[in-house]
Amino acid sequence: MDFFKYNKIYDFIKMSNYGITISAIFFTASIILFIRPGFSLGVDFAGGTIVQIQYTKVAPLAEIRKRLESVESFKGVQVSEFGSPEEILIKLPTANSSVEQNIGEEIAKLLSDTGELSIRRVDIVGPKVGNELKEKGTLALILALVSIMVYVSYRYEWRFALTSILALIHDVVITAGAVVLFKIDLNLEVVAALLTLIGYSINDTIIIFDRIRETINLRVNHNLESVINEAISATLSRTILTSLTVFFVVLTLYLFGGEIIKGFSLPMLVGSIVGSYSSIFVASKLVVLLKFDLKKYHQMLAEKNKRALEKKKLREMYERGRI
Numbered sequence: 001m002d003f004f005k006y007n008k009i010y011d012f013i014k015m016s017n018y019g020i021t022i023s024a025i026f027f028t029a030s031i032i033l034f035i036r037p038g039f040s041l042g043v044d045f046a047g048g049t050i051v052q053i054q055y056t057k058v059a060p061l062a063e064i065r066k067r068l069e070s071v072e073s074f075k076g077v078q079v080s081e082f083g084s085p086e087e088i089l090i091k092l093p094t095a096n097s098s099v100e101q102n103i104g105e106e107i108a109k110l111l112s113d114t115g116e117l118s119i120r121r122v123d124i125v126g127p128k129v130g131n132e133l134k135e136k137g138t139l140a141l142i143l144a145l146v147s148i149m150v151y152v153s154y155r156y157e158w159r160f161a162l163t164s165i166l167a168l169i170h171d172v173v174i175t176a177g178a179v180v181l182f183k184i185d186l187n188l189e190v191v192a193a194l195l196t197l198i199g200y201s202i203n204d205t206i207i208i209f210d211r212i213r214e215t216i217n218l219r220v221n222h223n224l225e226s227v228i229n230e231a232i233s234a235t236l237s238r239t240i241l242t243s244l245t246v247f248f249v250v251l252t253l254y255l256f257g258g259e260i261i262k263g264f265s266l267p268m269l270v271g272s273i274v275g276s277y278s279s280i281f282v283a284s285k286l287v288v289l290l291k292f293d294l295k296k297y298h299q300m301l302a303e304k305n306k307r308a309l310e311k312k313k314l315r316e317m318y319e320r321g322r323i
Contacts (some may be wrong), residue, residue: 002081007177009233012280013225013288019281032178039180042187042263043125044221045134049092051107052120058085063114083259137191141172144198147193152202156209159290162204167283171201171275177269189263196268200246200249201275205238205283211235224294228284236280243276 082089254265
């Protein structure tokens with residue numbers, strides 16, 4: 001299915017001048033968000049206790065907060081609405097021995113006269129486990145980026161490899177900035193979304209780079225800008241279809257999946273847009289900025305083909321007994 005005119009070539013390199021500027025603004029804003037206000041660590045990483053409660057009517061947040069603060073072991077409690085006015089999330093910053101095993105029942109008993117309620121879930125993570133999860137989550141992101149860098153370096157010229165990694169970092173940083181901006185707790189769901197985004201984004205970039213490489217081999221006398229414009233234009237319909245498919249699936253999760261899945265759906269929603277945008281407007285422009293030389297590339301290919309022919313001739317001569 002083609003959304004755009006067949007064989008029409010769009011000037012993406014010219015449009016990328018604006019794209020790089022927009023990316024720089026969003027990237028800088030994300031870095032600032034990392035510093036202040038910074039990430040709000042979820043229970044998975046910070047440790048603590050989460051209790052989700054559902055009321056049959058609007059939950060009296062102020063009264064609930066007051067009741068919980070009156071208990072010494074619940075000092076520092078956070079009470080917030082969770083998806084609807086009838087549902088609340090209670091976060092306790094501790095999961096040590098001072099917190100009883102049947103904490104859900106204890107809270108239900110303490111809040112029994114604030115309205116008819118039911119305990120939906122209780123999650124308890126110790127600080128040691130939280131630190132372990134945080135370290136492993138960070139390690140997973142780093143290893144994913146390094147593995148992709150090694151793979152792309154093997155398949156492509158080094159400028160393409162560096163460009164793809166820079167584009168991936170761009171996608172992850174801006175998506176993580178959206179996590180801070182929309183006040184999503186940093187937990188395992190967010191890490192899973194970022195890892196999924198890395199795979200999705202590099203796939204988009206590799207498709208475009210493959211077409212660029214094919215076009216370079218076919219258009220020996222063309223300049224780099226025209227080759228890139230032709231390659232991206234040829235894959236544009238495929239990129240739009242893939243992006244829209246992912247976007248609408250994730251949008252459905254975000255709208256109807258409930259609060260509990262927003263740690264995954266919101267980063268993926270932002271990432272699906274940023275990943276497709278960076279593959280078209282950022283990665284291709286960076287290849288140009290890194291001064292990829294078409295003439296040298298064709299000379300390298302010619303020498304490589306020459307050596308391959310020489311090896312083939314030597315092998316044929318050896319097989320015929322002439323060496």
